Structures are given as structure tokens and as C-alpha cells.
Amino acid sequence: MIINQFLILAALLFSLGVYGLLVRRNAVMVLLAVELMLNAVNINLVVFEAAIRSTLAVGQVFAIFVITVAAAEVGIGLAIVILVFRNRKSANVDELNLMKW
């Protein structure tokens, strides 16, 4: 196995995540795409750990951290989506243009 086979797969996943992030209208779907990107990152972390074999397994530890934080992010993100949906009767991000002056 070479390192790059994993890395390129991760790059593919990340790019697909970006694509989803950009095209999806529904906020839940956007979060889904973000999960995809986080997953790509996790793959990288694990591969690098496998490559350098640190004594403390740093790569894997951080993968776990990423998973945990991702879980928290999903929780908060969905809560926000629900709140917005309740107020605007829609969860479509392109209808949320409050940032526009």
C-alpha cells in the first residue's frame, strides 16, 4: 500500500463534500456534506498515523477528537436548523440572506 492511494481517496471525498456544500439547498443536506469533508480529514489523520507510527498514536487520537467535535457540531447545527425552520418555515440556505445589506 502506498500513502497516496488513501490521500487521493480522501481528497476525492473532500472535494465531493465541497461540491455538496455548494449545491445543496437544504441545510440538513449541507451538514451532511460537511460530515463527508470531516470524514476525509479523518482518513488523512489515520493514514499519516500509519505512516509515522508515533508513540502516542497522535493521528488516531485526533481522529477521535474530530469525530467527537463533529458529533457536537451536528447537534448544534441541527438545533439551529430547526430553530430557523421554525421561524422562517424553511430550511433552505439560499433563502437565508440576512447577511445581505
Next chain:
Amino acid sequence: MEWFDNGWGLTLIVFLPVVGAMVLAAIPKAKESAQKWWALLVSLVVFVLSLVAVARFDFGSAKEFQFEANLPWIKAIGSNYHIGVDGISLPLLVLSTFMMVLAIIYSWDHWEEPRNPKAFLMLMLVLATGMNGTFVALDLVLFFIFFELVLLPMYFMIGIWGDKQLRRLPGFGREVEMRLYAAIKFFLFTLFGSAFMLLGFLALYFRSGDFGERTFDIPELIALGSNGAFTGTFAWLVFGALFLGFAVKVPMWPLHTWLPDAHTAAPTVGSVLLAAILLKLGSYGFIRISIPILPEMARQWAPAIAILAVIAIIYGSLACLAQTDMKRLIAFSSVGHMGFVMLGIATLTDVGLNASIIGMVAHGLITGLLFFLAGSMSHRYHTREMARLGGNQKLMPILGGILAFTVMASLGLPGLAGFWGEFMALLGAYQPLDGLNLGVFRTAMVIGAIGTVLTAGYMLWMLQKVNLGEPGEEWVGRSFRDADRFELTAWVPLVILIVVIGVYPKVVFGATNDAVTALIQTAFGG
């Protein structure tokens, strides 16, 4: 008092207000009087500290920086936390702390809509930190930060509590709310200038590396500058950049157009502080930074500055004569008065610089008071149109009397504070620094002197329109509250100070003269 002398005193003067603002943030919104008392207490403590500074100031060596602190701050770029005062900055520092106390007293029950004392007081305290900091900063980075810090609170003051009137402006398709227009104009203008100023600072910093360690330290740069370190096109451009930064703030013609809008739109206290302190930051920058660091360039630029200054004097006066809005007239008068300050600076003599400092102090007191009065009047009449006002002296004798007094002070009546700045600026222009073009400066002197006539012209005209005559139809039968105790508490000290400085200008010159003379000697070799 050891602690006071080794930098803690000035540090407290500078940072106590902002700490006070943080504490103020913690006071619940409902407890309004607690907020006011706290703000007043903080400003009073700061003022007392500045008086302590005066008391402990060694006037015998006013040309040296005192109460200094010089600690490493941003080591990567060699910027230090270097503060101190000398005879030039001391009067301005005291003026700043003093006006802040009065502004807080005045605003005690004069709140503009949307009423929010807490936010307003917090902004004022932050503003105090910026102003005091600018006057004590002896490091270009520090100076720049304080100089810019002043912008934010003032921007919000104008933008939130400013004039909500709609106005059609040339170049705009739709009617604009004045406060927004003015706030943005103020911010953009100043930012435009300070961008150049920062460039100038950086250029000085990098060039100073040619003569040793790169430095932002003002005294060190002055030492370099007076030894002829900065010359040629480089220095010319640097002076130009600094000039832009400071000239906008002063403001000098033709960079002044933000001023009438900002002053007119700002809430009363905002106008007062804007006129009394903020304008001085620019002229102070000329004296503290531009001239001593780049003396040769100051010499080259001086005639241009003098010409712009007299244009401002005449132009400001003429513009005043065409006003219909009282507050706007007062605002425009600042253009003319600051013209005298700049004329004094342009002469590059000790007389001229002394004139400009006392001119700044006097303008701060007088125009500050005028804005207080204009604010109180528009508070009561709900209009600032001079055509509708009239007979104010009859409706409010005390307020009218103080207005008449202030108008007299503003037109430079001898024996009141405004006289010295004008008289000595003209005196300096008669005999400018050796090598400057006598023709330019003497013409400037004559035109400036004629400007004093015009000043009297519009000031008395305004007084006649507003104060004299019979009250207009719409005010007949209405009773107006004359100056209340908060207003009087804020105004009477100003009146007294205007008289004291007018009769005994040594209270200012005593501090400034040695410092100014030393500055001129270092810069131009005596």
C-alpha cells in the same frame, strides 16, 4: 507618589476610562443613576489624576518628557509602550480630561433618542482612553492605535444618536439620513487620512533602520530627524503622507467637508468632544511628529500650509455667513479657527507654535461651550434654523447671556482666551522662521487679520439672529426652562477658564513655552 512618576500615573489616566467602561458594562441596564455616577466618578478620578500630573510636573524642565514609562511591547517590531508628557501635551491632556468630566455632567439628563445612557457613557469612556492616549503616546504604533481608537466611539455616537433629519445631497439619488451620511463621511475621511499616516509611520520605521535599530520611538526619531537623517524625496513624501493624515483631522481646507456634517449631525456631547478634543489630535500630530522628525520638509511645506490655513480662515468665515443652521455655523467656524492654529504651526517659530497650542486650548473651551449651548437650544426649540429662532435672550436670559459671552470669546475679543491664539499666530506670521518666504507669510498675516473681521461678522450676525430681537410668533406664550443646574455646572467652569486664560495666558504658556522653544531649537538649530 513614586508610583505616579514612573508611568503609573499616565497609564491610569489613559486606561482607567476603558476599565471603567468595562465595569460599566456590568452594571445592569435598569440602574441608570448608578451608571451615571460611576462614569462621573471615573472621569473625575482621571481628571484629578491629570491635575496631580500638573502639580507634580516640573515646569523648570518642561521640555523633557516626564512621568515616562518605556516598556517593551511588541518586541517583533521593536514597538514599545512608551508614554510621557511634556509642556506641549500637558495642557491638551488636562483639557481632554476636563472636557470629559463636563461632558458627562452635561449629559446627566440630556439623552438623545434612542435613549441608552449605558451604551453612550461606555462609548464616552472609551473615547476618553483614545484621546488621553494620543496625547501621551511616544511611540508611533501606540500613537496610531489611540488615534484610530477615537474613531470608533465617535462613529457610533454620530451614527446612532445623531441627527435623524433627511437631506438631499448633491451626487446622491435619494434623500439621506444625516446621521448615517455624516458618520460614514467622518469615518471614511479620517480613515483615508490615517491610511497615509500609517504608511508614513512605516516608512520612517524602515528608514530608521539605516541608522541603527529600527524604531517607532518618537524621541529617538526626533533625534534622528534633527540630525538630518530623513531627507530628499523620501522625506518629502513621508511628510506628505503624515500631512494628509493630520490635515484631515484638523481639518484643513480643502479636506474639511466632513467636519460640518459630522459636527452638525452628532449629538451635543459628541459635537463638544469632537470640536474640543478630536480636532486637536491633528494639529498636535503636526507639532509632536511631523515638524520635529522632518524639520527640513516642514520648512518646504510651510508656505503651502500657511496658504491653506488662510484660505481656510477666509473660506470658513464666508461659508458661515451663508448658513441658516446655527449648529452648522458653529461647525464651520471651527474651520476658520483651526486655520489660525495651522497658520501658527506653519510659521515654524516658537511664537507660532505657542500660538497654535493656546489656540487649540481656547478653541476647545470656546467652541465646546458653543456646541453645548447650541445643543441645549435645539433641545428646547426643536429647531436650529436661525430664521425661526430669535429673542432667545428674552426667553432664556442666563443661557442667552452665556451664549453672548461665548460668541464674544469666539470672535477673539482681547482679554478672553480666543484672542491669544489669533494674535500670536499673526505675530508669528509677521516674522516666520528664517528662510521662509516673507511675502507669503506677511500676506497671510494681513488676510488672516481681515479674517478676524469676518469672524466678528458672522458671529455677531448669528447672535443677532438667535439671541436678539423679539421671539418669533411660534414661541410666544410658551415657557422655556432656562439653563438648569447640570448645564450650569458644565458651563460655568468653561466660562471661568476662558476668562482666566484670556487675562493670564501664562497658565498655558508657562507649560508650553520651554518645550516649544526647545523643539524649535532642536529642529531648526535655534
Next chain:
Amino acid sequence: MNPLLVLAAEEPAELVTSGFWVEWAGLILISPFVAFLLIVFFGKRMRYQGAEIAIGALAFNTVWATALFVLNMTRGVLYERTFEIARIGFLGGTRELVFELGWMVDGLSTMMYFLVSFVGLLVFIYAVGYMEGDVRVTWFFAAFSLFAGSMLVLVGAPNLVELIIGWEGVGLASYLLIGHYWEKKENSSAGMKAFYTNKLADVGLILGAIIVGVTLGTFSFSELSRVAAEGGSGLQTVASVAAALLFFGAMGKSAQFPLHIWLPDAMAGPTPVSALMHAATMVTGGVYLMARTFPLYQNLAEGVRPAMVVIGAITLFAVGLLALVQDDIKKVLAYSTVSQLGYMMTAVAAGGYTAGLFHLFTHAFFKALLFLGAGAVIHAVHSNNMSDMGGLRKYMPTTYWTFVVGSLALAGIFPFSGFWSKDEILATVGYEGYTFVMWVGIGGAFVTALYMMRAMALTFGGTYKGDGHPHEAPKVMTWPLIGLAVPAAFAGFLNIPGIEWPGIRNFTEWLAVRVVPMGDYHPKSVDVGLAAIGLGAALAGLAVGWWLFGRDASTQAERDRLEIPLLYPLFRKKYYIDDLALGLVWLIKAPFARAVLWINDYVIDGIVNGAGMLTRGLARFVYGGLDQRGVDLVVNGLAAATDAAGSGVRRWQSGRIQGYAASFVGGVVVLVLAVVIFR
């Protein structure tokens, strides 16, 4: 003690240079200001609404000034005391410019102290009666005290800067008091006109002071006099410029042609104000300044003196003529004041230091007297117009007799005070070689007598033409009239050439007490021939006046309206000389005087007003055209350009997060590529 005083040690042992009276003389400069503050804060609660404080202060001053005056009469006083108020570096710190406040006591200022205090006291007392029931008596006395203080500062100033403080202080008081009835716009406008005209002239004063200060390094009069007396080698040019500028300043305050226009309008103020400020003291400030800086003109700036003489001569004659066609009694007196100031200025400019000041001294008494008399009349008939008066002699005897004394003194009739002072002016001007101007002065005497006769005749002669029953003024007003009539009649004896009064010397010597000798001319004896001519001119004026206006009460009104075509044939039938005289009078009065009045009102005033309008128009243009459209257009144009650019960029700023995210990711890619490519 001032080392300069050694120079004046021509009169050893006698001179008073120390002692209580001179060392504390500064109190008389301060006391009116104290009174001002006391009146402002406590006046309203007092029995006479603060008048007692003002009078108290002036009484105190009068006592003190009289003491100084007597000291000066007998021995001469010379003292100067200053306090430093500012010391600033100059010429890079190589020199220092010292600003000082203080007071000086010498012959000139002693005379002025006395004049201001004494006349002021009487006018203040008079004002208690005159101003009774006025809308703001308290403020009136406060402002009047402010004036008295400023005037004393003006005349007591040991240097130019303090003089400027007093100078503009009296200007301020003048503004306040002319506009005392500020409810009416024309009154406050008159105040403004006075202030503006004076402020314009002050440009000259301030610039002159600056030149003196910079050249000498001090503003001190003593130093200026000393340098001038030594001949100040190489300073002639700069001294001439400074002298011309100072004179320009004096022209404003002393209402010299063509800057006299403010003074007649200043009559809008209450009559006591006109009496004290616009006749006796304030307007003499310019003459005082010329006298104070006399050595400068005498020794250094001879070049500007002819121009000054000419201006003085025009003022004394041309402006005096205008008094002939006035109906308002106060305006008659106002034009007369201008004319008399012209005499003083001519004299001082020609080199007659003593002559000019002597006229200033006597004029203060009789002109104040005339104004107060006019005030009493106005008080009685409630009108300023002489067409509403007439025949008041029998209703108001005291006023009438004192007015006559004043008029005769003003007209220069022997032996009243005006005769002596005017004669000395004519003699001096003649001696200095300005023969033509001397004749102008004689002509002026004629005119003076003429219009005073007219005023007397229209006011007191004939029959009463107004409403109601006029009555004599109260005692509080008549006593000051008598108090002024005495010196108006006899003050002239103080300076009869060739006569030395035992023990007190004479006026010439009092005034000569200065740090340097003035070196002016004073006649050693009365030139009887010239005196006769002057007196003759004055008597002729009186006679013509009487003949024109006083002779026949019934036709007086018509004749004053100058129905010349009706009178003219009648005269030609009687005397050809009369015809000639009448033609002359007609010439003087109808086309000439009215032309001068027209020039005054339309050309000079027109220029002032036009300049004002032009300035307004220019201001409108500058503001509306340049500022609001021009400069702002650039600014707003920039803003608009930014706005347009913003609108372009704005499509990117969709507010959609995904758009931003796309830009962000794209930006990252571009940045990475950039790093790679340019690495």
C-alpha cells in the same frame, strides 16, 4: 522702578515716582470690573437696581483720579507698574517676547483717568434719572461699568497689548449699549455696524502692534517712545508702516473720514451712553493712541503725517457739514462729535500733541454736557426730532442755560473753553505749515457755530411743536448738567499761552510729563490775529445760524425745510451781500451738504453695505456653489463611484453563504496555485 524714567529727570526732585496714590493706582482700573460683576450678580436685588454700585465705583475712581490729577498739576507723576502674564520664546528662543498687564501714571494718562472718572461719574448719576423705568436698568449699569473699566484700561495701559484689550473692551461695551434696546432690529444692527467698523480698523491696530512688538521685542509704550526719541536708525520704513497701521486703527475708534459712519448710527443707544462713550471718552481713544505713540510720528514716521492731517481735515469739515441737515438732535451732536474729533486728529497729526489733547479735554466736558442736555430734552418731549421740539426755553430753564454754555463752548466763543482749545489747534496747525488746513479749521469753526445755533434755535427757540407738556428734568439730571457746565465754561483758562497759574503750572506742562520729551510746538503767547479770525468765524456761524433759524419763530420750520426758492428773491431785494451769503449757505446746505450726506449714505454706506452684500453673495457662492457643489461633489462623486463599484461587486455579495463558500474554496485553490507558481 523703570530705568527709563531717568530720561525724564528734567524736573528733578519734584516728580512723584512712588507713593500710595501711584503705586495703587491700578485699583481704578479694576474697580469698575468689580462693580460689573457685583451688579450682574446682585444688582437686581438692590434699591436702585445696581446703579449705586456703579456710581460708588466711579466715585471712588474720581477721588483717586482727582488726587493723581492734583499731584500731576503740582509736581508731575510718572510711574509704571507691570505684571508679566506671558513670556514666550521668540526667534528660536534667542529672544523673548514678554506680555504684561499693568498701569502707567503719567501726564497723559492722569488727564484721561480724571476725564473718564469725572465725566463718567456725572453721566452715571444722570443716568439714574434718565433710565428710570427702563427695561433693563441693571444690565445698563453693568455694561456701563464694563465700559468705564475698559476705557480706564485703555488709557492706563503701559503697552500696546493691554491697550488692545481695553480698546476692544470699549468696543464690546459700545456694541452692547448701542444695542441696548435689542428687541428692535435696527438698534442691534447699529451696534453691529459700530462693532464691524471698529473691528475693521482694529486690523490696523493689531498689525501695527505686531510690527512694533516684533521690531522692538516689546510692546511697551515707554520703550517705543525711547527708541523713537533716539531716532531709531534704520527703522524709518518699518516705523512708517506701523504708524500708518496704528493710525488706521485710530481712524475707526475716533470716527475719522471715511470710517466715521458708525458714530451717527450709534445714537440708537440711550443718551447717557452717547454722552459718555460716543462723545466724551471712547471715541477719543484713537486720538489718545496717537498721543500715546506721538514720538513715533514725531520722530520716525513723518512720512505719514501729511496724509493723517488731510484725513483729519476732511473729517472736521466735510462731516461737520452734515450736522446742518439733521433733524434728530442727537445726530446733530454726533456729526459734531465727528467733526471735533477731526480737529483733534488734525492737531495731533500736524504735531500739536498738547493742542489736540487740550481740545480732547475741553470737548469731553462740553460735548457730554450737550448730550446730557439733549437727553433731558428728549426725556421731556419723548422724541429725538427737533421738529417735535421748540420753545423749550421756558419749560426747561436749567437745561436751556447749560445747553447754551455747552453750545458756545463748542462753537468756540470767547471765553468758553472751546475757544482756547480750538485756537491752540489752529495756531499749531498754522505753525507746522499746514496753512490750508488751518483755514479749513477756521471754516469748520464757522460750520460748528452754525449748526449749534440751528440746534439751539430749533430746540429751545420758537414755539413748542410736540405733544404733551414738557417739564424740567429731575434734580438728579440737572445737577450733572451744572457739574459739566462749569468746566465747559472755564476749562479753557487752564492753558492760555503765556499765562502761568501760581502753583499748578498749566495744561501744557501737565501733559509734558512723559518718559521722553514730546518736542511738540506750543505757542508762547496768544496770537491775537488768529484768535480773532477763529472767533470771528464762530461768531459768524452763530449769527448766520440765528439769522436763519432763530430770528423768526413762525417761519423757522419752513426755512429749516429750505424752501429756498421762496426765500431767495426776498433776500436779493434786501441785501446783495445777503444774497451772496444765502447763495453760499444754499450752496453749502442744499447741493453740497446734501451731496456729502448723499455720498455718506449712498456711496460710503453703500460701499459698506455693498461690501456686505457682496460678501453675502460671495459667501452664498462659496458655500452653495463651491463648497456644497464643488468640493462636496468631488467627495460625493468618489462615494458614488465607490457605490457603483459596490453595486458591481454586490452581485457577488448575494448574502448566500454558499456563494461565499464557493469564493472561499476557489480562493484557496487560487492561492495555492499562486504560491506554487511564484515560489
Next chain:
Amino acid sequence: MTFEVWISEPVNWVFIVVALAVAGTAVKVVTSQNVVHAVLFLVATLAGTAALFLLLSAQFVAWVLILVYIGAVIVLFLFGIMITRAPTGRGVGLDNDRKGVALVVSSALFAVLTWASLSAFGTAELVDIGEGTPTEVLGRALLGRFVVPFEIVGFVLLAALIGGITIARRDATPADEEGRGG
């Protein structure tokens, strides 16, 4: 290492199969027009990723991934979809009309990332993967060297929990009271 050598290793056959599955399902995650399907495809992607982790001998992480993601997070997503009534059918415009831009940007990103990986690592091999990291090592690392971040992450989770509740909670409004009353 040549392609022949690489392909001769059996483990890489496994990789190819898993990678294709992961990539294919990931594509479906971002393109599927059915919301529920998209979520289920994500499950598949994650499962594939877990398999990759096993290939790399990171058993613990793999199981964590399965437990946390597939067990918990995905359920959360499904709840979210149901609550927000996201369109669950086909062809209702789940995507916006800027696919072109998105495609360009993401392709460019992919190209850059790939190029970066290739130029950085070339054909560097993963050698001696062995038995993988024992769970003990991970446990010691987490509760030893990384105990502070670990606690912080725990705190973050707690904060997220509370925050989620606070944000999503429906405050009783007057209208609600009314509705309840009526």
C-alpha cells in the same frame, strides 16, 4: 514501486473494492435527490471508511466511527430531516442552480489536493503496518498526554448538548397559550 508490484499485493485489491464503494456512495450522498437516501448513502460511505481504517490497522477508530457516526449521528440526521419536513421525494429541487460553479470549484480543489499529495509523497509506501495500535496505547494517550484536550472535548460535547436544547426549545409564547386554551 511500479503498478505491477502494487497490484500484486492482495491488500490493494481489497482497497480498490472498498475505495470504489466509498467514492461511489459519496457521490450519491451529494447528488441524490432523495434526502433519506442521501443519509443512507452516507452510512455506506462511513462504513467503507471504517473498512479502510481496518486496513490501516486502526481498529479502535474504526469501531468508534461506526458506533458514533452510524449509531448516533445518522439517527440525529434522520430526526432533523423529519422535523424540518425536508422534501423526501424525488425531483423537488434539492439542489440550487449553481452546479456548474460548484463543479468547477470542487474539481479544481480536487486537482490541487491530488497534485499536492502526489508531489509530496510520490510513491512512498506504508511499511510494516503490523497489528496496528493497541487500544491501551490510545487509552493511555487520551488520558495521559491528551487529558486536557480530552476533558475540553467532553466539555464541548456537554455545551453542545445544553446549547442544542436551549436553541431548539420552543418557548411558550402567548399564541401557544391561546392555542392550548382553545
